[in-house]
Amino acid sequence: MFRALMIACALSLGALSAAAQDLQSLLQTHADEVAKPSRRSVEVVVQDLAQSGLEAAPEFLLRWQNKDVYQSKTDGLFYYVAGTDPLTLVDIETGQEVGTADKRDLEQLKPNAGVRGVLGSALVQFQLSDPDPSTRTAALDSIARDPSAEQLAPLAASIEGETDTAILARKTRLLDIVTARFGDDTEMRITAIERLSQDVSVDVRAVFNQLLVSTDGVAATAPEGNIAAIRRVSKDMDAETAYAELAAAGLAQPRITPEALKAALVANIVEGQVAGIPVHQLDTEEARIKAYSALAEVGLVPPFVTDEVRDAAIASHVFYTQYAEPDAEVTAAALDALNGIETRVGLMQMADLTLDGLSLASIYFLAAIGLAITFGVMGVINMAHGEFIMMGAYTGYVIQQVIPDYTISILVALPVAFAITFAAGVTMERLVIRHLYHRPLETLLATFGISVALQQLAKNIFGTQARPLTSPSWLDGALVFNDVVSISYIRIAIFVLAVLFLGLILYILKRTRLGLEVRAVTQNPGMAASMGINPDRINMLTFGLGSGIAGIAGVAIGLYAKVTSEMGADYIVQSFMTVVVGGVGNVWGTLAGASLIGFLQKGIEWFNPSNTLAAQTYMILFIIIFIQFRPRGIVALKGRAAGN
Incomplete structure (x- = not known):
């Protein structure tokens, strides 16, 4: 040094x-x-x-x-x-x-x-x-990949003349990392560890884990050095494991397995006997052990280790875990720092899970809000709702082929997708749905048939391969808070879009004549008709509005999901669950349902991250149980509408 x-x-x-x-x-x-x-x-x-x-x-x-x-x-x-x-x-x-x-x-x-x-x-x-910042940054990258004690002094000497604030901060942090691992002064190492204890980055946790590397050992007496723990039989390990460790260390005779004992007896059969005991009498464990012990007494096989011998050998030795780092003060400081970091990491993982749940809830809300309007107002089970989402996504794709600027194309695609799916929804309501009111089974079958037809039409036009709906460059990447918490900019944009739609729909329903008429038809169609409101017209506009919102949702969802003819089927089940769980015919209920399902699915996936299908299965089972206790949903309608 x-x-x-x-x-x-x-x-x-x-x-x-x-x-x-x-x-x-x-x-x-x-x-x-x-x-x-x-x-x-x-x-x-x-x-x-x-x-x-x-x-x-x-x-x-x-x-x-x-x-x-x-x-x-x-x-x-x-x-x-x-x-x-x-x-x-x-x-x-x-x-x-x-x-x-x-x-x-x-x-x-x-x-x-x-x-x-x-x-x-x-x-x-x-x-x-070096005067070139990129050269200095490359040198820091090299040190970070493979830190060593030889780099400590050069790194420390380079800090004083550093003029770049970002590089200076990185040099200081890297100096703490190298000092914590390779410094030759205990106080300096502990100080570096304390400064790093507020950092939850992966490389910092790796430094502490390297300082806390330990190995298990056994000896007649506890050795000198930095002992992490004394291991106890029955608390930290069972007797067989402890004795096997003794044998592996050469401190005890290995125990004979039943298979090895049997093989030894077979190898020593002489004229139908083993050590003077007839073979037909070796049908019990006690007899076999007795015969083996007799062979051991004359040196034909290794001694048989009884449970008493095993326990005595274990009692006469010390089982310990020893740190590779010789300085006990350093390992104590590293352990305290790592425990604190792991606590903060746990809290940050919960925050990250919350962001994921909020993001998924936003997607489900966008996908379901159109269905909530049609299902809540008209009572129509529209199985083709997912295909309106698909139509919106393909609309965005087609517009991007015409307008290469991704920002402008997305801004154009949103209203165009609304217009196309609004027109498709009105057409569907006029030609099919209006003839099937109050006939839910026929409506379900008809909309399911339309769903299949729309999927096939999309395949004929766009093919079966996924089509790209590219997000603008300013939506690339993610907002990174630290190594644990981050969220992509696309998901943030979808969340903002969901909030805007929530406000827009609430404004339409609460502050416009159309909203007043929709609420009137929802609560009591007969009374609304007697007041001069045309329920047939309101149903048509409502269905078109719900379909148009689904088209906008398709553009948003297509920015991060694959755009295929089957993409709508990925969201139709979640959309219906969102509407039913939240409360039919209620915007706030849809928001509550989307939040419950989004957070529930992410929570289940967190416990079983390798199997998303299982997570969806558990989620559906939970929802089935939930609606048994609250069949009207989280936010249930009141008055006549609730009765309907």
Whole structure:
């Protein structure tokens, strides 16, 4: 460490020194040290290179470390080479070709591992202090991938002159990581650990886990060193496991398995007997053990270890877990820090799960709100609702083929998708649904047939392959809070869109004449008709509105999901569950239902992340049980509408 500090100090002064001579001349003053270096002699060369301020010095150090430097046997000069025999000589200062030489006239410099380590430390310092920020960042990336004790001093020396705020913060953090692992001062290591204890990043947790690496051992007495725990039989392990550990350590005779005992008896059958006991009498465990013990007494087989012998051997030894890190204060600080981090990580995982649930709830709300309007007002079970979502997604895809700007195309696609699916919904209501009111089974079958027909039509037009609906570049990536909590910008956009739709629908239902008429027809169609409201017209507009909203939802969903002819089928079941669980005919109920189903599904997936199908199955079972106790949903209608 002292040598590394000397090198670091020398290198930090290098930028202030003027180049007094060229690189070749400087190296010639240390020709023997360069040609046949040792760890001690190479430090002098490195120090002079650092103080020279020569721009070619870092390149020379790198090539010297990689054994790419040659010395001429004729004049003793140093060169880089290229090509094959004869080799092209390259000037170490300018990089220009200066001639050729036979391979026999050159000697390749091959520094040993110790020398290469010193050169590596010096090279890191050069890179950490390089004027180019990208070079300094690359050096930090290299250290982060493979930190070592040799990097501690160069890293510390580079901090003082750092002018870039972001790089300075990263250097300081990386210095704490390297200090915590490789520092030679206990107090400095503990201080670094305490500073890192507020960081939940994966690399910081990896540092603490490396400091807490331990191995299990057993001995006659507890060994000296950093003992993590003393393991107890019956509390931490059973007797058989403990004795097997003793045997593996060579501290006890291995126990004989039933199979090995039987094989030993068979191998020692003489004239139908084993140790004087007839074979037909060896039909019990006690008899077999007795015969085996008799064989052991005469040295034919290893001794038989009884339970009493096993227990006595276990009692006479100490089973322990020992840290690889010898400093107990460091491991204690690392353990406290890691426990605190794991607590915060658990809370952050809950926050991340909440964001995932909120995101999924937004998607289900968008998919279901149109169905909630039609189902709640008209009582129509529209199995083709998912296909309106699919139509909206394909509308977005077609518009992107016409308008290549993804931002403009999405802004255009939203109203166009609404218009197309609104018209399709009105057409469907006029041609089919209006003739099937109050006939739920026929309505279900008819809309299911329309669903299949629309899927086939989409296949005929767009094919069976998934089509891309590309999001704008400003929606790429994710909002990352830390290594645990993040959410993609697309999901944030869908959440914002869901909130906007919630506000828009509430405004339409509460503040417009259409909304007043819809609510009137929902609560009492007969009374509404007697007041001059045309229920038939309201049903048509309501169905069109619900279908149009489904089209907009399709554009939003298509930004992150595959756009295929079957995509609507992925959301129809969840949409119906959302409406039924939340409360039929109620916007707030749809929001509550989407939240319950979204959070419930993400919660189940968290317990079983590898099987999303099982998560959906458990969710459906939960909902079936839920509606047994609350059949009208979370937010049930009141008055005459509830009775209907």
